[in-house]
Amino acid sequence: xxxxxxxxxxxxxxxxxxxxxxxxxxxxxxxxxxxxxxxxxxxxxxxxxxxxxxxxxxxxxxxxxxxxxxxxxxxxxxxxxxxxxxxxxxxxxxxxxxxxxxxxxxxxxxxxxxxxxxxxxxxxxxxxxxxxxxxxxxxxxxxxxxxxxxxxxxxxxxxxxxxxxxxxxxxxxxxxxxxxxxxxxxxxxxxxxxxxxxxxxxxxxxxxxxxxxxxxxxxxxxxx
Numbered sequence: 001x002x003x004x005x006x007x008x009x010x011x012x013x014x015x016x017x018x019x020x021x022x023x024x025x026x027x028x029x030x031x032x033x034x035x036x037x038x039x040x041x042x043x044x045x046x047x048x049x050x051x052x053x054x055x056x057x058x059x060x061x062x063x064x065x066x067x068x069x070x071x072x073x074x075x076x077x078x079x080x081x082x083x084x085x086x087x088x089x090x091x092x093x094x095x096x097x098x099x100x101x102x103x104x105x106x107x108x109x110x111x112x113x114x115x116x117x118x119x120x121x122x123x124x125x126x127x128x129x130x131x132x133x134x135x136x137x138x139x140x141x142x143x144x145x146x147x148x149x150x151x152x153x154x155x156x157x158x159x160x161x162x163x164x165x166x167x168x169x170x171x172x173x174x175x176x177x178x179x180x181x182x183x184x185x186x187x188x189x190x191x192x193x194x195x196x197x198x199x200x201x202x203x204x205x206x207x208x209x210x211x212x213x214x215x216x217x218x219x220x221x222x223x224x
Contacts, residue, residue: 023206027065033102036138037065038206040176043215044073046202049174052076052090055132057123057168058107059114059161060139060178061095067107070136075106094126114139114160124168131170137161137177140213151183158188158216162195166221174219181212192218 023035032038044050050073058067074091089106096110096119103109108126112119139161141153158177165175175196179188192199196218203214 032065032068033063034065035206037069039204039215040066040069040136042204042206043176043202043217044069047174047200047217047219049134049176049217050074051133054134055092055127055130056094056134056136057127057132057164058093058095059135059137059164060097060157061109062097062099062101064095064101064104064107066136066138067093067095067101067104071104071107092130094123096123114164115156120164123164127168131173132165132168133170133173135161135165135169135173135175135177137175140178140180148183151180154180154182155184155188158184159191162191162218165218166195169221171221173221174217176215176217178213179216181214189216192216195222196220197222 021035023038027033027035027037050056050070052074054074056070056074058070061067070093071089074093075087075089093107094110095101095104095107096112096114098111098113100111101109110119110122110126112122114120137158139157141150141157143150143153158179161175161177165173169175179185189199189201197220198218200217200219201214202217207213
């Protein structure tokens, strides 16, 4: 009983924080599906990653806020007011998630598990031989609370994003991936250093203070 009461208090506290969150309010005002759009915006404005004409792959895309932001950046003339960008798309966006995602104009969406070969094959077929300018990965596993198991799940998903990037990025391309401070962080940072000429570690202001998430950005592939 005490556990149930505590859980209820925690849920109410989270809901109160969420409703009053600056970025939640801003996302609602600007038409983004989630506050996560502002994490990508901060990263992009810091490193100038997204430009019209690019091919971008969004891994772990649902509910679609990152794809919305990219859509806006690839349609600068028509995107005058937030997440609901429309009009002519100068570039390509291919999004993938295990969960369903409401359609976004011009965005190709694949529902499937990136850990399955058939899903990766479908993603590759949609590229039709085109090299990718940017891979963005907001993928995260369902956490069990068991530190070692959760670290392994996180590491595996980021490794899949790295492998995809190595195979499909242009030599001067970039990968943005969400990671978590913990058992796998140092290993993943080292893998980024082995894969990219430059590696940046960023904790956007839009990322909640209590969250252990951070973002690794790899720029320019090595050994290509």
